[in-house]
Amino acid sequence: MKAFAAVDLGASSGRVMVGRVGPARIELSEAHRFGNEPVRAGGTLYWDILRLYRGVLEGLRKAGPVDSIGIDSWAVDYGFLDASGALLGNPVHYRDGRTDGVSVTVPEDRLYQIAGLQKLPFNTIYQLMAARETPQYAAAQHLLLIPDLLAYWLTGELGAEYTNASTTGLVDVRTRNWSSSLISELGLRPSLFPEVRSPGAKIGVFDGTPVVAVGSHDTASAVVGVPAAGERFAYISCGTWSLVGLELDQPVLSEASRKANFTNEGGVDGTIRYLRNVMGLWPLQEAMREWEISDISGLLGRAARESPLKHVVDLDDPVFLPPGDMVGRLATAAGLSRDAEPAALTRCILDSLALAHHRAVEQAQELAGRAVDAVHIVGGGARNALLCQLTADACGLPVLAGPVEATALGNLLVQARAAGVIDGELAALRAVLRETQQIVRYEPGGDPAAWRAAAKRISG
Numbered sequence: 001m002k003a004f005a006a007v008d009l010g011a012s013s014g015r016v017m018v019g020r021v022g023p024a025r026i027e028l029s030e031a032h033r034f035g036n037e038p039v040r041a042g043g044t045l046y047w048d049i050l051r052l053y054r055g056v057l058e059g060l061r062k063a064g065p066v067d068s069i070g071i072d073s074w075a076v077d078y079g080f081l082d083a084s085g086a087l088l089g090n091p092v093h094y095r096d097g098r099t100d101g102v103s104v105t106v107p108e109d110r111l112y113q114i115a116g117l118q119k120l121p122f123n124t125i126y127q128l129m130a131a132r133e134t135p136q137y138a139a140a141q142h143l144l145l146i147p148d149l150l151a152y153w154l155t156g157e158l159g160a161e162y163t164n165a166s167t168t169g170l171v172d173v174r175t176r177n178w179s180s181s182l183i184s185e186l187g188l189r190p191s192l193f194p195e196v197r198s199p200g201a202k203i204g205v206f207d208g209t210p211v212v213a214v215g216s217h218d219t220a221s222a223v224v225g226v227p228a229a230g231e232r233f234a235y236i237s238c239g240t241w242s243l244v245g246l247e248l249d250q251p252v253l254s255e256a257s258r259k260a261n262f263t264n265e266g267g268v269d270g271t272i273r274y275l276r277n278v279m280g281l282w283p284l285q286e287a288m289r290e291w292e293i294s295d296i297s298g299l300l301g302r303a304a305r306e307s308p309l310k311h312v313v314d315l316d317d318p319v320f321l322p323p324g325d326m327v328g329r330l331a332t333a334a335g336l337s338r339d340a341e342p343a344a345l346t347r348c349i350l351d352s353l354a355l356a357h358h359r360a361v362e363q364a365q366e367l368a369g370r371a372v373d374a375v376h377i378v379g380g381g382a383r384n385a386l387l388c389q390l391t392a393d394a395c396g397l398p399v400l401a402g403p404v405e406a407t408a409l410g411n412l413l414v415q416a417r418a419a420g421v422i423d424g425e426l427a428a429l430r431a432v433l434r435e436t437q438q439i440v441r442y443e444p445g446g447d448p449a450a451w452r453a454a455a456k457r458i459s460g
């Protein structure tokens with residue numbers, strides 16, 4: 001058995017996990033967990049990047065000796081380095097309003113043909129359009145996405161890990177490299193973008209320990225951590241976001257796919273993560289923060305007793321994207337009073353999320369021409385039995401829930417393979433998960449006609 005450290009940064013906390021891995025075994029333990037609280041300063045919402053880096057260092061110290069280190073985080077956000085390698089300002093949070101109303105000169109359909117990405121206002125491409133005129137941009141020599149920035153601080157090596165680079169909107173989905181022509185056409189400097197590296201490549205050394213590229217986009221690692229056999233499955237990586245889709249060999253770049261806002265993000269081993277961002281548990285997390293409720297199991301227990309599908313909202317509506325007054329926005333959309341019972345609003349969120357899951361699972365199958373037999377839910381949402389059951393009911397398909405720690409497991413498995421502990425393709429990595437992880441099966445039930453009627457209510 002060898003030991004590996006997975007640094008996994010999420011929107012609300014960061015962790016360093018240690019995995020002890022053998023050819024058919026993986027044991028996981030948490031070395032350190034630390035908060036990730038964004039800071040609003042001078043009207044801009046920032047990540048507290050040095051606090052995160054301190055958490056990483058502390059976590060690696062607590063993890064003890066390991067054979068390698070891999071880093072993943074959320075996507076799209078970046079820091080600029082100047083010519084001396086110093087960070088130019090704090091990375092801006094993707095939920096900041098600086099991209100509101102920002103557009104690009106290149107038509108959307110051509111962008112889709114090049115990068116294959118869904119249009120999300122916070123994609124790096126739009127953030128760069130907002131940043132292009134700033135003194136920081138003028139002084140910048142390098143752009144590093146968050147995991148690459150942390151890896152740079154650990155090792156001194158510059159680079160852009162492929163799965164995460166694919167979320168910028170500036171990587172060509174076919175060549176899997178930066179599209180210099182698009183970058184120039186947008187009036188950006190191609191020299192800002194460091195060489196692309198693949199999951200499994202060695203980045204450098206920190207304190208004598210190799211740092212290895214993994215699927216550094218957390219969702220890419222989570223998809224590695226889906227314990228599926230075969231290919232007839234959909235996945236939902238469910239946490240702050242629900243990333244809902246399929247694993248494909250080739251991108252789907254049709255006009256119908258673009259209009260349905262499906263993305264073709266780069267996956268580990270050259271796969272395509274064909275998915276859509278669904279609002280996920282973010283509205284519930286925000287509402288709980290506003291209600292000052294921390295006992296989620298009590299709240300879910302009460303929500304389970306509420307009448308089903310009474311109030312539903314379209315969670316794909318970008319109105320729910322930014323932080324602040326989530327309860328008010330949800331209540332207005334649901335036709336509920338602002339002081340509605342938290343259980344009633346929670347039920348509304350979960351019914352609506354299950355509907356949004358179903359819509360994305362359906363559309364992904366249609367657009368990619370691939371039918372599925374089951375839906376895997378991984379990540380924190382796999383713990384939410386009510387959501388898993390509602391998703392099974394809405395989709396009319398079995399839901400296989402778990403592992404909760406898919407992202408860390410995906411990160412660790414790619415490192416273990418790079419170290420020669422496990423051999424083979426994604427299927428071999430997933431076989432280890434099926435052997436070792438607890439997976440809970442939810443059979444579809446409920447009233448299919450009621451779900452269809454509710455879906456109609458939100459689609460107008």
Ligand code: LFR
Binds near residue numbers: 219
């Ligand atoms: C999930 C995630 C999503 C990405 C969003 C913003 O943590 O990485 O895949 O769209 O965060 O980066």
